[in-house]
Amino acid sequence: MPRGTHPHLSLRRRLAAGCAALLLLALPVGAAAAATPSPSSPSPSPSPSPSPSPSDSSSGSDPLDPRITEIMGKPEYRYAQWGLLQVDPQSGRTVHSRFPEQLFIPGSTAKLFSVSGAWHTLGAGHRFVTPLYAVGERRGATLTGDLALVAQGDLTMGGRTRPDGTVAFTDLDHTYADDVPGATLTPQNPLAGIDLLARRVRDSGITRVDGNVIVDDRLFQPEPVLVPTPTPLILNDNLIDLTTTPGDRAGEPAGLDWRPKVAPYRVTSTVKTVAAGKPTAVTVTASGDGTQIRLSGTIAAGAAPVLKVSPVTDPSSFGRTALIEALERAGVDVTADPVGANPVDRLPAGYEGRARVAAYTSPPFADYAELILKVSHNLGANLGMCLMAVSKGSRACMDGFPVLASFLDGAGVDRAQVQLLDGRGGNPVDRSTPQAEIQMLTYWLRSPEARLFREALPVLGVDGLLAENCRDCPARGKVFAKTGAAVGLDALNNRLGIGAITIAGYLDKGDGTFDVFYAGVTGASTPTTDPSGILDIANDLALIAAHLQEATQQATREATEAGPRSPVPRD
Numbered sequence: 001m002p003r004g005t006h007p008h009l010s011l012r013r014r015l016a017a018g019c020a021a022l023l024l025l026a027l028p029v030g031a032a033a034a035a036t037p038s039p040s041s042p043s044p045s046p047s048p049s050p051s052p053s054p055s056d057s058s059s060g061s062d063p064l065d066p067r068i069t070e071i072m073g074k075p076e077y078r079y080a081q082w083g084l085l086q087v088d089p090q091s092g093r094t095v096h097s098r099f100p101e102q103l104f105i106p107g108s109t110a111k112l113f114s115v116s117g118a119w120h121t122l123g124a125g126h127r128f129v130t131p132l133y134a135v136g137e138r139r140g141a142t143l144t145g146d147l148a149l150v151a152q153g154d155l156t157m158g159g160r161t162r163p164d165g166t167v168a169f170t171d172l173d174h175t176y177a178d179d180v181p182g183a184t185l186t187p188q189n190p191l192a193g194i195d196l197l198a199r200r201v202r203d204s205g206i207t208r209v210d211g212n213v214i215v216d217d218r219l220f221q222p223e224p225v226l227v228p229t230p231t232p233l234i235l236n237d238n239l240i241d242l243t244t245t246p247g248d249r250a251g252e253p254a255g256l257d258w259r260p261k262v263a264p265y266r267v268t269s270t271v272k273t274v275a276a277g278k279p280t281a282v283t284v285t286a287s288g289d290g291t292q293i294r295l296s297g298t299i300a301a302g303a304a305p306v307l308k309v310s311p312v313t314d315p316s317s318f319g320r321t322a323l324i325e326a327l328e329r330a331g332v333d334v335t336a337d338p339v340g341a342n343p344v345d346r347l348p349a350g351y352e353g354r355a356r357v358a359a360y361t362s363p364p365f366a367d368y369a370e371l372i373l374k375v376s377h378n379l380g381a382n383l384g385m386c387l388m389a390v391s392k393g394s395r396a397c398m399d400g401f402p403v404l405a406s407f408l409d410g411a412g413v414d415r416a417q418v419q420l421l422d423g424r425g426g427n428p429v430d431r432s433t434p435q436a437e438i439q440m441l442t443y444w445l446r447s448p449e450a451r452l453f454r455e456a457l458p459v460l461g462v463d464g465l466l467a468e469n470c471r472d473c474p475a476r477g478k479v480f481a482k483t484g485a486a487v488g489l490d491a492l493n494n495r496l497g498i499g500a501i502t503i504a505g506y507l508d509k510g511d512g513t514f515d516v517f518y519a520g521v522t523g524a525s526t527p528t529t530d531p532s533g534i535l536d537i538a539n540d541l542a543l544i545a546a547h548l549q550e551a552t553q554q555a556t557r558e559a560t561e562a563g564p565r566s567p568v569p570r571d
Contacts, residue, residue, distance in 0.1 A: 107484025
């Protein structure tokens with residue numbers, strides 16, 4: 001924590017929107033078990049693990065692995081409540097159950113519902129085609145009139161697309177850079193789609209636009225209830241990336257790089273290099289319109305680069321300027337001032353009969369779904385709600401909820417067991433039961449796209465938000481699961497309160513089939529305000545998933561060795 005910063009104010013910044021949907025990462029197996037309560041407060045006596053009762057355990061379910069009951073019985077969970085459900089979908093047998101029909105805060109496991117709904121509505125192979133129209137009269141190489149970029153809700157506009165056409169991501173995404181240390185950038189140019197459109201305009205023969213460039217952002221209205229708020233045009237997740245690197249020795253100015261470089265955005269830095277081992281604390285401030293960004297603070301010599309982000313406050317005007325600048329780089333002169341408001345009042349009612357001079361085509365939606373699920377991409381999850389509304393001809397993002405409701409009904413999910421007011425799992429109203437999440441996961445097992453969906457989830461010890469958990473345990477690579485968290489400051493006790501840490505997904509049984517599972521805890525807390533305490537709890541959830549998988553695979557192996565069994569379906 002930076003010196004001189006009030007702890008409560010610092011935590012409010014760090015534990016804002018982003019933190020509520022992340023955080024199942026970064027501790028090695030066993031680290032949580034070694035955690036100890038803060039010496040500044042007495043340790044409560046361990047309470048016995050709760051005994052199953054008719055309300056929280058299904059008859060015929062198996063006893064829990066002792067390693068799991070040991071985790072649940074830790075002193076730090078004395079006042080917490082656990083939810084747990086594991087089902088064998090081939091037989092329908094409940095393997096483990098604890099409070100399966102009680103509503104829990106889902107955190108980002110809510111994305112299982114919203115991403116599934118958008119996937120079903122759009123289709124795994126859906127590609128966003130963003131067109132650029134000439135609105136005016138063309139004579140030779142000159143367009144007298146405007147170029148209109150018609151935004152289609154493409155999440156990345158080429159900014160993450162690899163040469164092979166797939167979507168790139170890092171295990172800790174740049175959208176979390178202000179909330180969790182260690183976020184990193186993908187290497188792709190965030191303006192790749194804009195640059196491609198500009199080159200295609202030049203390839204069409206236009207070298208001069210005697211008029212304006214406009215972003216048509218009428219696809220849907222931004223809905224402030226959804227935080228972060230999706231917009232029809234999204235470039236670099238509507239963020240400016242700010243990377244600070246230390247100088248060679250203490251006292252030197254820190255290095256600065258930022259992207260995407262679009263006028264009138266300007267970034268300056270007064271960050272200084274301090275001696276190795278000294279605190280690194282970089283602060284970002286921005287002007288009211290977001291265009292003037294300043295970094296201050298310190299970075300330790302020899303430290304890793306520090307990534308921060310600053311929001312783009314007007315994505316349409318930002319995109320307009322970015323496109324004009326890209327056109328100039330491509331050899332197309334534009335007479336309009338590149339900096340200024342997006343002149344939507346100049347747009348035509350429609351584009352029938354207008355010449356389409358360029359278009360950018362996205363990767364398939366399944367790749368975007370993988371990005372959203374692997375890194376818990378909040379903007380992408382909320383965007384799905386708007387796109388579901390658009391699929392029914394509405395510009396109101398809230399109209400995506402009836403579309404999602406209809407899908408859940410058809411998928412066999414008991415909608416009474418789900419409450420949502422966003423797509424990401426960060427609204428205070430959001431709730432779901434373990435049973436509803438199991439129903440959602442089971443739906444996918446019946447789908448021809450079962451494997452595609454399963455492998456879009458984080459994989460334990462391999463990638464996404466489970467990349468750093470259980471890297472050396474037997475369950476590595478055998479748990480496919482969405483993670484979630486809802487965390488806030490408990491100012492009364494100067495600690496962090498855990499609304500929920502959750503995990504839900506698939507356990508590889510070792511014979512080509514999978515059990516579905518959910519595990520979550522609510523009402524826990526950390527010993528202090530140190531965010532590493534959150535990771536201790538998150539690691540416990542990852543360990544529970546690992547123990548469930550190991551026990552499940554062992555039971556399958558023993559059953560196979562005991563005698564022949566009926567063939568099981570494989571996806």
